[in-house]
Amino acid sequence: MEALRETQLYCPFAYIDGSWVAADSGEQINVTNPATGEPVGDIPRLGRAETERAIEAADAALPAWRALTAQERADLLLKWHDLMLEHKQDLALLMTHEQGKPVKEAEGEIVYAASFLRWFAEEARRVYGETIPAANANQRIVVTKQPVGVVGAITPWNFPAAMITRKAGAALAAGCTIVVKPASQTPFSATALALLAERAGIPRGVFNVVPGSASDIAKALTESPKVRKITFTGSTEVGRKLMAQAAEHIQKISLELGGNAPFIVFEDADLDAAVEGAMAAKFRNAGQTCVCTNRFLVQSSVINAFCEKLAVAMNSELKVGDGTKPGVNIGPLIDESAVKKVSEHVQDAVDHGAELLLGGHPHPLGGNYFTPTLISFATDAMKVAHEETFGPLAAVFPFDDEETAIEMANDTQYGLASYFYSRDLARVWRVAEALEYGMVGINTGLISNAAAPFGGVKASGLGREGGHQGLEEYLETKYLCIDLGK
Numbered sequence: 001m002e003a004l005r006e007t008q009l010y011c012p013f014a015y016i017d018g019s020w021v022a023a024d025s026g027e028q029i030n031v032t033n034p035a036t037g038e039p040v041g042d043i044p045r046l047g048r049a050e051t052e053r054a055i056e057a058a059d060a061a062l063p064a065w066r067a068l069t070a071q072e073r074a075d076l077l078l079k080w081h082d083l084m085l086e087h088k089q090d091l092a093l094l095m096t097h098e099q100g101k102p103v104k105e106a107e108g109e110i111v112y113a114a115s116f117l118r119w120f121a122e123e124a125r126r127v128y129g130e131t132i133p134a135a136n137a138n139q140r141i142v143v144t145k146q147p148v149g150v151v152g153a154i155t156p157w158n159f160p161a162a163m164i165t166r167k168a169g170a171a172l173a174a175g176c177t178i179v180v181k182p183a184s185q186t187p188f189s190a191t192a193l194a195l196l197a198e199r200a201g202i203p204r205g206v207f208n209v210v211p212g213s214a215s216d217i218a219k220a221l222t223e224s225p226k227v228r229k230i231t232f233t234g235s236t237e238v239g240r241k242l243m244a245q246a247a248e249h250i251q252k253i254s255l256e257l258g259g260n261a262p263f264i265v266f267e268d269a270d271l272d273a274a275v276e277g278a279m280a281a282k283f284r285n286a287g288q289t290c291v292c293t294n295r296f297l298v299q300s301s302v303i304n305a306f307c308e309k310l311a312v313a314m315n316s317e318l319k320v321g322d323g324t325k326p327g328v329n330i331g332p333l334i335d336e337s338a339v340k341k342v343s344e345h346v347q348d349a350v351d352h353g354a355e356l357l358l359g360g361h362p363h364p365l366g367g368n369y370f371t372p373t374l375i376s377f378a379t380d381a382m383k384v385a386h387e388e389t390f391g392p393l394a395a396v397f398p399f400d401d402e403e404t405a406i407e408m409a410n411d412t413q414y415g416l417a418s419y420f421y422s423r424d425l426a427r428v429w430r431v432a433e434a435l436e437y438g439m440v441g442i443n444t445g446l447i448s449n450a451a452a453p454f455g456g457v458k459a460s461g462l463g464r465e466g467g468h469q470g471l472e473e474y475l476e477t478k479y480l481c482i483d484l485g486k
């Protein structure tokens with residue numbers, strides 16, 4: 001692995017109650033570089049017993065942590081934020097080695113991830129209650145907010161830092177403590193965050209990282225009555241299982257799940273702007289983001305012009321390769337099965353009559369690389385219409401009128417991100433209100449930021465992360481009724 005400036009940021013251990021530990025069993029998970037197949041390192045494979053110890057540590061740390069003032073918690077979150085930015089290059093290099101995204105994009109994620117710590121540090125001091133005029137003159141009604149308690153978090157590989165701080169920043173700001181299980185593909189981004197949290201002075205037991213057996217760790221988290229909140233980011237299939245498991249102890253739950261984002265281009269759109277937005281919304285992280293466009297819906301009168309412009313942009317702007325190499329902006333997919341899924345979607349589309357305009361095959365570099373691909377005249381009969389591709393495949397579907405575009409866009413079990421381009425103000429309001437999604441990008445392909453409530457409807461999940469809404473997910477409302485007597 002390319003040398004880190006500070007080698008200590010490579011932490012091949014779990015982090016429980018302020019200690020760096022191995023698995024009780026001594027088992028390890030081998031982590032490999034998706035670009036080269038070379039080993040990145042080994043991380044302990046923790047199970048139920050270790051997770052129960054982490055829950056106990058988080059529970060023990062809770063009283064003192066929630067007793068700090070919001071300002072005191074905010075100050076510690078800001079120190080953590082500053083340390084992330086100070087070590088941006090090393091954190092990014094770690095991420096590129098274990099996840100594959102190009103270093104520049106990884107640096108962008110570190111800045112984005114740190115922004116959640118700053119955002120929630122600021123929001124911590126704005127957890128307001130309220131008083132309500134009582135019907136009874138001798139009574140007073142007061143509404144307060146209190147931290148939920150111990151939180152269990154499970155996060156995905158595609159944004160291995162931001163998906164953790166988007167949860168931990170809010171949880172810690174609210175006065176909660178947390179046990180995080182990172183994805184087994186990307187544990188070192190998580191343990192590096194733990195090292196910096198420790199250096200920032202976040203007390204032992206407040207932030208714990210337990211890499212290992214997903215099902216065993218999830219069972220320990222969902223079967224513990226001390227865990228009052230489960231927060232998950234990942235596939236809808238796993239989210240569904242966790243929601244059922246969380247029912248046992250009526251744990252609060254936040255689910256950030258899969259997507260199938262439409263990107264609608266109306267004939268009145270600025271096509272050059274639409275193509276620029278399309279490149280951002282489709283090819284970030286090689287198409288491996290939950291908000292990546294999965295379906296381009298383009299009005300028939302402009303579909304040829306749009307496809308020509310998009311093909312030119314893809315050919316001239318996208319460079320596939322190892323994310324540590326200069327100029328590369330499309331790294332490898334996370335693994336062989338990801339390459340297989342994209343190949344299947346392309347072949348299925350062509351078999352059902354789609355026109356292949358660009359790419360359409362794994363990249364000549366081999367391994368987990370896939371050539372950015374453009375297909376047109378896609379239809380509802382194709383897998384790409386209903387399944388999340390999670391790769392660099394741009395599938396363009398024609399439509400004739402606004403009503404049809406909205407029907408096509410909403411014809412999915414998902415409802416996370418959506419995008420459309422139009423310069424007609426009335427159409428902007430009609431379409432924005434008709435789309436069944438948690439987020440709508442209008443004349444933009446980039447919508448993710450800490451100040452906004454990120455999340456979806458339908459099979460894309462429950463709850464929001466970021467914004468002031470993101471903090472509410474870690475707070476309980478308590479109503480005080482005070483009788484003043486006669």
Ligand SMILES: NC(=O)c1ccc[n+]([C@@H]2O[C@H](COP(=O)([O-])OP(=O)(O)OC[C@H]3O[C@@H](n4cnc5c(N)ncnc54)[C@H](O)[C@@H]3O)[C@@H](O)[C@H]2O)c1
Pocket residue numbers: 154155156157158159163181182183184214215218233234235236238239241242255256257258259289290291388416460461
């Ligand atoms: N909505 C969002 O904010 C968002 C963000 C990133 C990724 N995603 C979605 O996540 C998916 C890709 O990420 P992924 O492949 O890591 O998803 P995944 O569901 O396979 O894994 C996510 C996490 O869940 C764990 N996990 C796997 N099986 C589990 C089980 N049975 N019980 C408990 N935990 C289990 C994994 O180890 C990992 O830590 C895509 O569908 C993508 O859309 C959504």
Ligand SMILES: O=C[C@H](O)CS(=O)(=O)O
Pocket residue numbers: 158159288289290291448454
């Ligand atoms: O994969 C989806 C993540 O939420 C990434 S981002 O928040 O859209 O950058």
